[in-house]
Amino acid sequence: MVRSLAGDAAAYATLLRRLNGHLRAYYLRRLGSGRAADAEDLLQETLIAMHARRSTYDTTRPFTAWVHSIARYKLIDHFRRNRRRAEEPLDDMDQLFAVSDSNAVEARIDVDRLLQRLSAKSRRLVRDVKLRGLSTVEAAQQNSISESAVKVGVHRALKSLGAEIQDEES
Amino acid sequence: MRTDDLIDALASDAVPSTGESVGRTLVLGLALGAVVSIAVMVLWLGVRPDLMPAMRTGPFWMKFAYALSVAALGFGLVERLARPDGDGGVFGPMLLGPLGVMTALAIYQLWGASEEARMHMMMGHTYQVCARNIVIVSAPIFLGLFWAMRALAPTRLTLAGAVAGLLAGAAGTFIYAFHCDESAAPFVVIWYTLGIAAVGVLGALMGRSLLRW
Numbered sequence: 001m002v003r004s005l006a007g008d009a010a011a012y013a014t015l016l017r018r019l020n021g022h023l024r025a026y027y028l029r030r031l032g033s034g035r036a037a038d039a040e041d042l043l044q045e046t047l048i049a050m051h052a053r054r055s056t057y058d059t060t061r062p063f064t065a066w067v068h069s070i071a072r073y074k075l076i077d078h079f080r081r082n083r084r085r086a087e088e089p090l091d092d093m094d095q096l097f098a099v100s101d102s103n104a105v106e107a108r109i110d111v112d113r114l115l116q117r118l119s120a121k122s123r124r125l126v127r128d129v130k131l132r133g134l135s136t137v138e139a140a141q142q143n144s145i146s147e148s149a150v151k152v153g154v155h156r157a158l159k160s161l162g163a164e165i166q167d168e169e170s
Numbered sequence: 171m172r173t174d175d176l177i178d179a180l181a182s183d184a185v186p187s188t189g190e191s192v193g194r195t196l197v198l199g200l201a202l203g204a205v206v207s208i209a210v211m212v213l214w215l216g217v218r219p220d221l222m223p224a225m226r227t228g229p230f231w232m233k234f235a236y237a238l239s240v241a242a243l244g245f246g247l248v249e250r251l252a253r254p255d256g257d258g259g260v261f262g263p264m265l266l267g268p269l270g271v272m273t274a275l276a277i278y279q280l281w282g283a284s285e286e287a288r289m290h291m292m293m294g295h296t297y298q299v300c301a302r303n304i305v306i307v308s309a310p311i312f313l314g315l316f317w318a319m320r321a322l323a324p325t326r327l328t329l330a331g332a333v334a335g336l337l338a339g340a341a342g343t344f345i346y347a348f349h350c351d352e353s354a355a356p357f358v359v360i361w362y363t364l365g366i367a368a369v370g371v372l373g374a375l376m377g378r379s380l381l382r383w
Contacts, residue, residue: 013181020173044176049383051180053323056192056253069254073325077382 002059016047023047023071030075038078046074114161122157129154192252195318196245200341203314207345211307215349229353232275236358237344239268240366244337248315251330252322258333265336269363276356291354297361300350304365305372308342312369316380324381331377332370339369 004012023046027039050070057066111131115123121143128139129150140147211217224230243261250256280288294300315334324330343362352358 009181013177016177016181020177024173040173044173047173047176047180049323051183053254053321053383055195056323058192058253061255065255066253069325070323073254073323 005054005057005059019050019067020047022067026071027075042074042078046071049074114164117164118157118161122153125150125153126157130158192322193249195321196248196252196315199314199316199318200245200311200337201314202317203311203338204341204345206310206314207307207342210310211345211349215303215307215346217348218351220351221348224351224353227353229355232272232355233347233350233358233362234344236268236272236362237340237347237366240265241337241340241344243268244333244340247333248319248330248337251326251333252319252324254323254325256324258329269359272355272359272363276354276359279355288356291356292360294352294354294357294361296350296352297357300352300357300361301365301368303349304339304343304346304362305368307346308338308365308369311341312338312373314338316373316376319381320383323383324377327377327381328374329377331381332374334377335373336366336370338373339366342369 004015020043023043024039027042028036031039031042050067053070057063115126118126124143125139128134128142129136134142136147136150139150143150145153218224243265246261247258250259250261276291279291283291312335315338316331319330319334343366346365352361
């Protein structure tokens with residue numbers, strides 16, 4: 001979002017696409033799947049509102065809280081307009097970002113993309129131990145290196161990935 | 171319109187938006203309103219004729235300090251509540267500060283005054299018009315602020331309207347104080363506060379409909 005505010009169109013498009021998935025799931029869950037058209041309208045309305053009022057995002061505060069507040073406001077506004085009472089508690093900030101209909105795909109793409117940045121050897125170790133679920137001993141045998149070399153290799157690889165993710169998000 | 175197309179359209183409009191911060195938008199609305207408010211005060215009521223000698227007295231500054239401190243806290247509140255995830259934070263309780271100081275000063279003055287002087291200290295000679303005038307002088311600032319707020323994103327509309335009204339009332343009071351020649355603290359704490367609060371109540375009532383987005 002910070003990059004988007006600075007005018008980075010590519011970063012902004014990525015951000016909007018991600019929010020799209022989160023918000024659609026959020027509205028579908030709240031309105032019920034029978035009201036998919038309403039959910040889509042609300043989703044578009046929310047995206048436009050966020051775009052028009054993006055200057056109200058304070059970069060020192062969590063972006064998710066800002067998005068959630070707008071999404072919830074638009075939902076309440078929708079209920080009010082349609083004279084329908086919101087029966088459920090609306091304070092479910094965790095849930096907006098907990099489920100997304102594009103989450104699984106997104107996660108796989110992210111992981112693949114990140115792994116490309118590692119050396120072939122570390123990439124293989126991380127895949128074996130963390131994704132395929134091999135034990136350290138099995139991985140050591142398959143790669144014909146010592147057990148402790150596997151542990152150290154995986155640890156280093158994850159650490160550098162962690163650092164990269166943080167860079168990306170800030 | 172398909173949502174994907176919408177996203178493309180929005181993304182292509184990703185111009186840097188650093189120039190239009192929340193604070194700046196509010197200051198613009200406040201300033202535009204204040205210009206009109208000053209004109210209303212000067213043309214309709216007139217600046218008090220004894221402005222120059224009065225400036226050498228304490229009570230003159232007391233009124234401005236009161237209005238200005240409430241306005242500053244009000245601005246802090248509005249700036250936060252104009253954001254979707256904003257809450258009042260510490261500024262709300264801090265409003266009790268200026269009110270407390272003024273009330274203490276008023277009680278102190280009443281304490282040392284005679285019976286008939288007390289009545290005059292509370293009622294002055296303009297009590298019938300003071301609060302009403304504050305509301306009228308504040309009106310342009312009220313409109314300017316609400317105009318600015320409509321470009322922002324408050325989600326607690328009644329509360330946001332109330333604090334915007336409070337800020338407008340305090341700023342209007344600051345301007346009105348150039349006309350008003352009352353000087354007793356009891357008068358100020360009763361009638362100024364009433365005027366500011368009245369504008370705040372108006373804001374709360376109108377927030378729900380005026381600030382919707």
